[in-house]
Amino acid sequence: MQRQPSAPVPGALKVPVDGAAHETKVGAALEYITDAVILLRHDWTIEFVNVAFERACGKTRETLLGTHYWTTFPNIMGPRFESEARSAMTAGTAHMYDEFSPRLNKWFECRAFPWEEGLVILFIDITMRKADELTRVDMEEKLVRIQRMESLGTLAGGVAHDFNNILAAILGHAGMMLEELPEGSPLRDHMQQIKRAGDRAREIVQRILAYARGGSQELSKYQLAPLVEDSIGLLRSTLPPTVRLTVDLSGDGCVATVDPAEVQQVVLNLCTNAWQAMPGGHGHLHVGLRAVQFDVPHAFVIGRVGPTRYAELCVRDDGQGMSAEVAGRLFEPFFTTKPRGQGTGLGLHIVNGIVHAHGGAIDVQSHPGRGTLFSIYLPIVDEAAPIDAATLAKVAEPGEGESVVYVDDDPIVLMMVEALLKKAGYDVRSYADPRGFLDDVEQGRVSLQLLITDYNMPGMNGLELAVAVRGTLPRLPVIITTGYIADELTAAADQMGAVAVLQKERSFEELVELAARALRGFPESRFQESGLAPL
Structure with a gap:
């Protein structure tokens, strides 16, 4: 409860009007102010403090009046307070500023007003307001960080698409060269080094994607x-x-x-x-x-x-x-x-x-x-358990001329995958334009038993293409290759049925095997015998 004095307050503010009654009223009014008020003379002696000031500093008025301010309150406020207060006293102009009191552990808005005998300083406690401001700034900084992480994820996804196209071509051609080169060829060591470098690059890209996207990966x-x-x-x-x-x-x-x-x-x-x-x-x-x-x-x-x-x-x-x-x-x-x-x-x-x-x-x-x-x-x-190599070879046995269509807007990857599938014994037809392929399907100009398509393509992505083709060929098995397997893509593929999703840069190691499985209706039991996880 605030003190309500009924008698003149010792050390009350003296105003240039008529008499003690006004003086008493001004002093009493200052007592009702919940913010701390102090009056200082030109020599920095304390002329008046209100009850709020007593409470804030923990000292009584009787012990404060007549004392020198800087001696009584050494280092109670920060350096800016002293600079601004002295400037207000010397220049005779009002100064307003925020300052933190380490001793009180509070923020104050300080308002220093000159009067004819010295200086009036009003201390407004703004600790809660500062806390709210800091919280707001902190939240804004966190939001910026989150947005940066989201931007990094978007950037990483775009980079992964382009980079994995390059990796798929490098690893695919290196793998086919290693299969063609005879044992003892001096070129084999060079091709193996190319493949090792590609494998390392593939791991780095996946690590960047895992960090940037924060998405869950398949555990093994x-x-x-x-x-x-x-x-x-x-x-x-x-x-x-x-x-x-x-x-x-x-x-x-x-x-x-x-x-x-x-x-x-x-x-x-x-x-x-x-x-x-x-x-x-x-x-x-x-x-x-x-x-x-x-x-x-x-x-x-x-x-x-x-x-x-x-x-x-x-x-x-x-x-x-x-x-x-x-x-x-x-x-x-x-x-x-x-x-x-x-x-x-x-x-x-x-x-x-x-x-x-x-x-x-x-x-x-x-x-x-x-x-x-x-x-x-x-x-x-x-x-x-170790994978049975014989069973695996049986599962991934060479093709027998089955018709396969591969769609990809990247000509380098298109050439590599077409060569890979032809080498495996498939009759391959390639398209760089998904809409051109879709027109051929709808007009009956192409027959196929398996569709393999890239996911990220301009105008129509691989999933949209698969849905459109299924309108004409509802039982057609589909393989979608992509640089980043998002949960949404996996869920959509599961919902469609008979659709597999393959990490694009693993095309050389897994595409032929997956194509054989797709043409057989994705027989999971045969792959379980080999120790491979079903897709």
Whole structure:
């Protein structure tokens, strides 16, 4: 409750009007103001403070009146307050500005007005308003980051389409050359190097897509040690020479159901954060992989593990470590301790999402000045049975002149796929224009048993083409190749039935096999015998 004085207030503001009654009324009015008010003389002695000022500074009026302001309140406000207040006093002009008080932990809007005997300063508490403004700015920055990520996803999708066309041609021609070259030919080594480079480029594109799109990938059983080893190979090119890296991948039996690109993303994110936490980029980074057995359920910082075997991936550094407060917010989206513009705050949030999607858990141990240890736990599964090469060869036996149409607007890929399918024994007819092919189908100018089409084409995409062709040939099997397999495309293909979706840059390795399967009505049972997952 506000104080309601009935007598003249000591040190009340004196106004140049007639008498004590007006003086008392002015002082009483100032007492009702909920914002802090102080009157200062030209020599900076305190002439008057209201009740709100007493409450704000925690001192009584009796102890304040007549004292020197700068002695009584050293460093109560920031440097701008002193500069602006002194300027208002000296120049005799009003000054208004915002200032933060570290001692009070509050923001104030300060309004300094000169009067004939000195200065009147009004302190308006705007802490809540500042908090709202900071929240709004923070949300706007987060929105910009999200929009950048969406833009990156769109850009990556476009780049993947064009780049995967190039990769499909490189890998396809390299593969056919390797099949044609005799053993002992000096050209075989060169073609194998071309194929290895293409495979590496393919993995990088898929990793960029997985990061930018955040889409789920098909999970399969993999040995984790080779995936971690490949990630370390990528990491070495970015590590400063002042970071000593040690690796212990003794977990040969660590087989898990994972997406390889996402596992590598986890390793790279954790390792990058680790070496960036080292003062001056100097320190020791250790990466380890082993199998561990839990006999009872156990809860970690993120997730729980059951009484079974897990692959434990550890990333340890001897950097500056973290406080408990920072560690508690590590996995929040957009939280970062890095300077503005040097971190998105998404790395560990993405790691959390990947580990959660794989049914795993995360543990973090860190102490200021003593480094940090991240431990990732992924459930171990039985190793996949080896594929029966004889059964696989039977499934993918050569064609017998079946009529196949391939549609793609990219002439380089068109030439490669046409040669690949002809070599496999199919009667192939190619089209660069989907509408021209559709006209031929509708006019009965082309007969075919299988349609293979690119997805990203101008004017009509592969899915739209398949739907249109099915209007004339309702039972025609279709294979759609694409640089990025989106969930929407997969769902649409499943709904149509007898439509398979193939990663375009894997055309050489899988297209002939998939064509044989499509022409046989997609017999899943035969592929299950071979150990291949049905599409």
